[in-house]
Amino acid sequence: xxxxxxxxxxxxxxxxxxxxxxxxxxxxxxxxxxxxxxxxxxxxxxxxxxxxxxxxxxxxxxxxxxxxxxxxxxxxxxxxxxxxxxxxxxxxxxxxxxxxxxxxxxxxxxxxxxxxxxxxxxxxxxxxxxxxxxxxxxxxxxxxxxxxxxxxxxxxxxxxxxxxxxxxxxxxxxxxxxxxxxxxxxxxxxxxxxxxxxxxxxxxxxxxxxxxxxxxxxxxxxxxxxxxxxxxxxxxxxxxxxxxxxxxxxxxxxxxxxxxxxxxxxxxxxxxxxxxxxxxxxxxxxxxxxxxxxxxxxxxxxxxxxxxxxxxxxxxxxxxxxxxxxxxxxxxxxxxxxxxxxxxxx
Numbered sequence: 001x002x003x004x005x006x007x008x009x010x011x012x013x014x015x016x017x018x019x020x021x022x023x024x025x026x027x028x029x030x031x032x033x034x035x036x037x038x039x040x041x042x043x044x045x046x047x048x049x050x051x052x053x054x055x056x057x058x059x060x061x062x063x064x065x066x067x068x069x070x071x072x073x074x075x076x077x078x079x080x081x082x083x084x085x086x087x088x089x090x091x092x093x094x095x096x097x098x099x100x101x102x103x104x105x106x107x108x109x110x111x112x113x114x115x116x117x118x119x120x121x122x123x124x125x126x127x128x129x130x131x132x133x134x135x136x137x138x139x140x141x142x143x144x145x146x147x148x149x150x151x152x153x154x155x156x157x158x159x160x161x162x163x164x165x166x167x168x169x170x171x172x173x174x175x176x177x178x179x180x181x182x183x184x185x186x187x188x189x190x191x192x193x194x195x196x197x198x199x200x201x202x203x204x205x206x207x208x209x210x211x212x213x214x215x216x217x218x219x220x221x222x223x224x225x226x227x228x229x230x231x232x233x234x235x236x237x238x239x240x241x242x243x244x245x246x247x248x249x250x251x252x253x254x255x256x257x258x259x260x261x262x263x264x265x266x267x268x269x270x271x272x273x274x275x276x277x278x279x280x281x282x283x284x285x286x287x288x289x290x291x292x293x294x295x296x297x298x299x300x301x302x303x304x305x306x307x308x309x310x311x312x313x314x315x316x317x318x319x320x321x322x323x324x325x326x327x328x329x330x331x332x333x334x335x336x337x338x339x340x341x342x343x344x345x346x
Contacts (some may be wrong), residue, residue, distance in 0.1 A: 002004070004217065010334055020067055023332060030085065034245060035108075035242070035245050035246025036108075036245070037245050039112055039245060040105040040240070041118060041119050041120035041242075042201060043119060043201040045136075049282070051064045052220040055072070057113070059075050060072055060115065061074075074116070074177075076158075076197040077135055080197065082177065084178075084179050086176060087156070089160065089175075090161075090195040091160060091161055093161075094168075096226070097225050097226030102251075103225065103227060103254065104247070106248065106249065106250055107249050108248045109224070109247050110244055111234060111245055111246065112245050116141055116155065116200070117199065118154065118155060118241035119152045119155075119237060120154070120237065121137060121143060121218060121220050121235075122145055122218060123236065123237065124144050124237060125236070126143060126232070127143070128142035130228075130231065130232065131230075132257065137256050139223075139256070140183060140219050140228065141219075141220055141221075141231050141237070142219045143220055144216075144217055144218075145186075146207055146216050147188050147206070147208045147209060147256055148206050149205055149206065149207040150209065151187060151207055152200075152201050152202065153198040153200055153201065153202045153204050155174070155176045155180070155182065155200050156176065156177070156181050156198070156199050156200055157177065157197075158196070159173055159193065159194055159197075159198060160181070161173035162193050162196075164210070164211075165211075166212070167211050167212035168211050169209075169210025169212070170186070170189065170192075170205065170210045171184065171185045171187070171188050171211075172184045172192060172204050180224055181221075181224070182220070182221065182222055183220065183222075183223070184220060185218070185220050185221070186210050186211055186218065187210065187214045188210060188218075190204070191205045191206075192205070203268060203282065216218060228254065229254050233247065234247065256328065263273075300345070302343065302344055302345065303317070303318060303343050304340060304343075305337045305338065305341045305342075307339055311325055311326070311337065312319065314343065314345065319343055328345070328346075
């Protein structure tokens with residue numbers, strides 16, 4: 001493949017269903033290589049733009065800046081017509097996917113392509129990780145963030161929620177064209193409203209400590225179709241880079257106990273470990289159920305009805321109540337007792 005063909009293929013990669021290459025194996029290889037590329041964090045240019053030009057693709061524009069530079073961008077007006085921005089669209093609910101369906105065991109999702117930008121929320125060490133914390137599920141990561149510091153959108157997208165929401169405090173949720181949603185919580189100020197279109201690097205608010213918070217920080221969450229997963233799968237926060245353009249998901253990423261690992265060997269080991277833990281837990285549950293059943297059987301007592309017995313007298317003899325006898329034997333207080341019938345009394 002010559003250089004010109006390579007550039008053409010890279011440009012067409014995010015815009016076409018299949019790569020336009022003569023050899024499908026070569027195309028698959030290129031797709032894989034391109035997808036595994038990392039992306040550096042950038043902020044939106046502060047240079048005013050001079051003009052916007054159309055291209056042959058109605059969803060792609062050329063933006064010309066006053067400093068003589070230009071870039072290709074996706075047209076938000078075209079993107080917003082996509083069903084991803086209409087289905088399950090709720091400006092009040094944190095999770096609008098009330099009819100959640102299980103995700104496939106494995107699937108891939110383009111995070112950014114050649115026309116997209118990425119902005120790291122904050123280049124820093126994560127001080128509170130994804131998973132359970134103090135017995136409560138923590139569905140994102142916490143990043144140090146002084147009050148009043150500008151908070152930037154990580155990717156291009158449309159604001160779905162901008163509201164004060166319980167423990168999140170001031171919260172902004174942005175949905176992106178690939179269906180991914182990013183959450184920005186504990187803000188001291190919200191600068192965007194539902195329906196606003198934002199680009200990666202746009203300021204959406206200011207850092208703070210609203211909601212359930214012990215100090216200024218940014219709670220950053222990533223969800224797909226309502227399912228939260230560790231943002232570390234997407235972003236290397238210490239270097240501020242997007243790990244891959246194409247993220248290959250596995251179903252266990254969405255387990256609240258899951259954790260980021262750096263290699264597929266580590267993933268396989270975690271999967272084996274999780275399966276072993278699940279098997280042991282199921283065995284333990286069966287043993288406990290059998291133990292409870294045996295204990296219940298050991299305490300079961302029966303009484304044989306004799307001449308002159310009534311439910312009241314039987315209850316009194318066995319230290320129980322008529323209601324309890326009726327419940328244990330599926331009878332009513334008016335049921336006629338036949339001599340020789342066995343009634344359960346315990």
